[in-house]
Amino acid sequence: MTQTNQGEDLYAQGSDTSDGRVFTVTGQDWDSVVQGVSEAADDGAERVVVNMGPQHPSTHGVLRLILELEGETVTEARCGIGYLHTGIEKNMEFRTWVQGVTFCTRMDYLSPFYNEMTYTLGVERLLDIEDDIPEKAEVMRVLLMELNRLSSHLVAIATGGMEIGALTVMTIGFRERELVLDLFELITGLRMNHAFIRPGGVAQDLPPGALDEIRDFVALMKKRLPEYAALCNANPIFRARLEGVGHLDLSGCLALGLTGPPLRATGYAWDLRKAQPYSGYEDYDFDVMTWDTADSYGRFRIRLAEMHESLKIVEQCADRLAGLEGAPVMVADKKIAWPSQLAIGSDGMGNSLDHIRHIMGESMEALIHHFKLVTEGFRVPPGQAYVPVESPRGELGAHVVSDGGTRPFRAHFRDPSFTNLQATSVMSEGGMVADVIVAIASIDPVMGGVDR
Amino acid sequence: MSEEKGPDQRATEQSPENVPVPEGTTSERAVGVRTGMFGVAGTGDTSGYGGLVKPTVFPGAAQRPYGGWFDTVADSLDALIERVVIHRGEITFHVHRDHLLEVAQKLRDDETLRFEFCSGVSGVHYPEDTGRELHAVYHLTSMTWNRRIRVEVSCPDADPHIPSIVSVYPTNDWHEREAWDFFGIIFDGHPGLTRIQMPDDWPGHPQRKDYPLGGIPVEYKGGSIPPPDQRRSYN
Secondary structure, eight states: OOOOTOOOOOOOOOOOOOOSSSOOOOOOOOOHHHHHHHHHHTTOOOOEEEEOSSGGGGEEEEEEEEEEEETTTEEEEEOOOOOOOOOHHHTTSSSOOHHHHHHHSSSSSSSSSHHHHHHHHHHHHHOOOOOGSHHHHHHHHHHHHHHHHHHHHHHHHHHHHHTTTTTHHHHHHHHHHHHHHHHHHHHHOOOOOOOHHHHHHSSSSOOTTHHHHHHHHHHHHHHHHHHHIIIIIIHHHHHHHHHTTTTHHHHHHHHTTOHHHHHHHHTOOHHHHHHHHOOHHHHSOOOOOOOOSSHHHHHHHHHHHHHHHHHHHHHHHHHHTTTTTTOOOBBBBBTOOOOEEEEEHHHHHHHHOHHHHHIIIIHHHHHHHHHHHHHTOOOSSSSEOOOEEEEEEEEEEEEEESSSHHHHSSSEEEEEHHHHHHGHHHHHSSSSSSHHHHHHHOOOOHHHHOOO | OOSSOTTSOOOHOOOOOSSOOOOOOOOOOOOOOEEEESSSSOOOSSGGGGGOOOEEOOOOOOSOOOTTTHHHHHHHGGGGEEEEETTTTEEEEEEEEGHHHHHHHHHHHHHOOOOEEEEEEEEEOOOSSSTEEEEEEEHHHHHHHEEEEEEEEEEEETTOOOOOTTTTOOOOHHHHHHHHHHHHOOTTTTTTTSSSSSSSTTOOTTTTTSSSOOOOEETTEEEOOOGGGGGGOOO
């Protein structure tokens, strides 16, 4: 070992830029920047490179935008990502198949049920139990996913509105989202990080009174959703900021792999719920929404229209669930199904006392079975599966690989935010710097899903 | 098989699912072994089951006819594919890396195939699959025909090169950067193969199986719980 290696930190070396002047802008000091830039312009350098983020309110989390500007025109736009990488995929390889749900629900934190769903569908395909999932579990999954689509689109519209200065859109968007989160809390116990959809079914039956709450919510939303249309659809400022911004046509979308609202805004009605139905989506009556302008305004209108369709599906789910009271929500195979059910006790939610009595006092085998399934988990036959779902942002798929063990050999998530964010450059280059924000908001990236 | 099952029937015919698969019918070679029955080492298990050695065998190659549109796609690619695997209704085309670009071009442009949409590439590391340690798995969708296929390419650890298909599917730009970042697969011909999730100066490729998960022991009420990759666990 030479002396020079001593005390050198591999990760803490300087990151000074090698050429050009650097301004650190945190607000209220534009004068110094303007003066500095005009001085630089006198030297013949008119090119300005702006680093926006990684933490900035309009970057939907921790996205770093590197913009090259000429005046107010963007000549080059690049994304720097990875600031929220937490190694979820790697971590999943060290937990059981069921515990994997707990990890992947944290990826795209605005649409947790979709992460759980695509992973669970992959595991169920490998287990070959796709046809054995109880009807009630499938309906509850659809119910939760469509409620989740509502809450996710509400945030997309709310934050998108906030970024162009429409603060009322944000406040009412979050007001309605709170109602959806209350429903999640009622059904799963948590507002996010649910880990509720699990291989074999769902974690728990609907609590008493949930259907009434859902119906009240649907009735309320039917009154409130038109408010968004009244507030935004024909609003001249809103339209002026969104129309023609972030244009990307069908061939551009397919080349760059964009799905979800950006793809449907080109007029192509591609929706996996219709094209390759899963979890019984073929039994529901709903339409795929399209728009023909291929711009940010079209994507906004699609999200708005899709919320109405989601409400329709939620209503149908509630009707079906009313007739499924007491039906099982977990696969009948005792070698896969989680052995215990939760129940409310005097000290809160916990294992049901009936189950505890059974394993502790009545059946030694049941105790062993419970212990083995909870600590060791089940084995999944070797193979690989990819079952994508239509998340609010597009095609979300989990490539699940098993080597026959009790843990995933590999789980890779094809996240729509990650893929769609690639379109930032084509959507914003040549436009104004203020339109970059609108273009990114119309993609609606969630950095938790991008970086995983 | 119209005759009734009766007592005269041989046991192997009554329940063929319990008969061992004859030697040589699975064309797929093992990519690893699993030892013991409970997946735990060092427990003092005296049952003897701990000595079991079982190869990990992935689903084997399918035989023609594959059925339905699987044959249509396979016919167009016939000379270019190494092996076809059909498992749980999903079809996988194993392609040699030398043919990947040609296969991708054909899958996208052929009138009868039209796989317009690529869902990116997913790297998988099989450390015990000697000579083919690193796999790149592509999921393709034909929106025209509403079909979905998987294309799998492998390369040895010693020569981790796979041609980039960004020229055919531009969406794979970031996906290939991710697979390089996490697995060290070098995609030849990629316009700018740099790290995407990890910092630029990060050493190693974190999602390879030989890269440790990391973590520190957690202490709680006097007890110490080792990090997840060092705990006693089942396999």
